[in-house]
Amino acid sequence: MAEAMLVRPDRKFVEEIIAAGGGDLKKCMQCANCSVVCELSDGHPFPRKEMIWAQWGLKDRLVSDPDVWMCHQCNDCSKRCPRGARPGDMLAAVRRLTVDHYAVPRFMTRVANRASWLPVAFLLPIVLLGVALLVRDPIGRALGFGTDPAFYASFFPHWLIIGLYGFFSALAFIAAVIGVVRFWRAMRRSDAAAGIYAAVNGIPASIVGAVKDIVTHYRFGFCGAQKPRRLAHLAVFYGFAALFVVTSWAVVDLYVMPLMGVASRYPFDFLYPAKILANVGGAVLVFGAVKVMVDRKRAQGPGAVGGTSFDWIFVWMLLGVAVTGFAVEIFRFTVGPEPAAGLRTAAYATYFVHLVLVFQLLIYLPYSKFAHVLYRTVAMVYAEHTGRHRPVRRLQPQGSQLRLPGVTPATR
Ligand code: SF4
Ligand code: SF4
Structure with a gap:
């Protein structure tokens, strides 16, 4: 019984x-x-x-x-x-x-994802960056930082950006690590309680397997109703990855290269490789974000993916970062060394909006849809580790002729 x-x-x-x-x-x-x-x-x-x-x-x-x-x-x-x-x-x-x-802390998910909390979500970085601007000069003098003549750095100095963003990114990173470690332990505990936990692959091999899956968006190849989502997701993924690489490149160029006796090339010229990568990455990100939105809006019927505020806020944020990034660049290359006061104010205001959006993306990482990147990766590593989703690799992508004999997609 x-x-x-x-x-x-x-x-x-x-x-x-x-x-x-x-x-x-x-x-x-x-x-x-x-x-x-x-x-x-x-x-x-x-x-x-x-x-x-x-x-x-x-x-x-x-x-x-x-x-x-x-x-x-x-x-x-x-x-x-x-x-x-x-x-x-x-x-x-x-x-x-x-x-x-x-x-951790849980209330941040409400701030990051609910449409009704959006003003608060914006207000936090605006106030923080505004205060940073107010105390910029006395703190800069106290710490011995000189004035940077570069166009945007004379408004919001690099040392201030690195300090602020570095500190809050570190907090977000710690919160994210706590979250995914708790998730990993819960998966393991649950499988152990059900008597099905088995370490089939080592962690390094599991990470390699998961990363291969992510960089190709392998599973998206199986989509039927929402097949175009693969291209949009790949574009968002690679566009963002390119911008992340360029940002890291800029930090190294500004602060590490001079320590090695190599003069900094920042701000980069239009045809400098990092700048080319930034522009290509930004364009790919805009394409991906717009495609995600259009696909969502167009999709109708039972298989449609409409999305909630959780999805929409994140994709608008990505688009905002890319578009304001381009606007900042256009100002930089067109206003000249001595721009009119009005033009200068417009350029600085655009830069401030860009900084707010980037800041928001970073500090809400463990709480917004952005956290999916982390949780999905950890779940995929766990699946590889426990041999859980091996069977999927035997399947053929949608459209392939290699299907179950006598069974067509229409009759399944
Ligand atoms: S559970 Fe549904 S939405 Fe998810 S992969 Fe399977 S068919 Fe697609
Ligand atoms: S089990 Fe049947 S009714 Fe329930 S979600 Fe699946 S298809 Fe729909």
């Missing part, structure tokens, strides 16, 4: 999933259509089991479930669900709540 199991539903968590975008989860009747459709399930009850866990409010199971992070929200399952329960959206809601659950 089967062992009795006591289920303690967390009704508050069910309400939270519904509020986070999983509003149709109660329609699920456990028919398993979604598990048959999902290219990642490979015979396992995914995402059907997550649907019943969500209906029962089994929070501990869901926030420690790596499978939730294997899903890339293609919404093929939502398209084929006969009840309109939208399992793809339910999983997206759980991912958001997982970030909330492990965030």
Whole structure:
């Protein structure tokens, strides 16, 4: 006789999933259509089991479930669900709540993601950077920093940017590490309790496997209903990566090269390799962010991915960083060494907005959709480590002819 199991539903968590975008989860009747459709399930009850866990409010199971992070929200399952329960959206809601659950301090997720808190989210960096500007000169003198003649640095000095951004990035990094370590431990604890934990691959090999997957966005190749999302996501990923490389390059050029006796080339000329990379990266990021928005707006019907404020705020933020970055550059190359006062003010105001957006992106990293990069990576490493998603590698991308004999995508 089967062992009795006591289920303690967390009704508050069910309400939270519904509020986070999983509003149709109660329609699920456990028919398993979604598990048959999902290219990642490979015979396992995914995402059907997550649907019943969500209906029962089994929070501990869901926030420690790596499978939730294997899903890339293609919404093929939502398209084929006969009840309109939208399992793809339910999983997206759980991912958001997982970030909330492990965030330190938790209230920051509210500030970073809720449309109603947006003014506060903006106000924080504006006040902080504004105060930094007010105390710029006395602190600069006290620390022995001279005035930098470079156009933007004479307004917001490099030492101030490095100090402020370095300090707050370090705080965000520590918060992010605490969050993902707690997540890793929860996944391991959950599998150990279920008696299925097994270390199949070492951590270094697992990291290599996960990184290969990320750089190619391998899983996106299986999308049916939302196939164009792969290109948009790849563009956002590589555009942002290019800008990150250029920022690091600039810091090294400004502060490390002079220590080695090499003169700094900053601010970079238009045709300097780092500047070319920055412009290409910025253009790719703009393309990716706009494509994400257009795809979301255009998509209609059961397989559509509309997104919540959690998704939209992040993509607007990325676009804002790229567009203001270009505006700052245009000012720099066109105003000349002695610009009119009005032009100078416009350039500095644009630069200030750019700094606020970059600051926001960094300090809200562990709390916003940006945190997905970290949680998904950790879940993928865990999946490689435990041999969890090996079967997916045997599948063929959407459009391939190598499918189950006699079964077409239309009849699956
Ligand atoms: S989510 Fe839809 S397709 Fe999946 S088990 Fe529930 S009713 Fe069936
Ligand atoms: S959204 Fe796509 S990847 Fe995610 S569970 Fe549904 S079918 Fe699978």
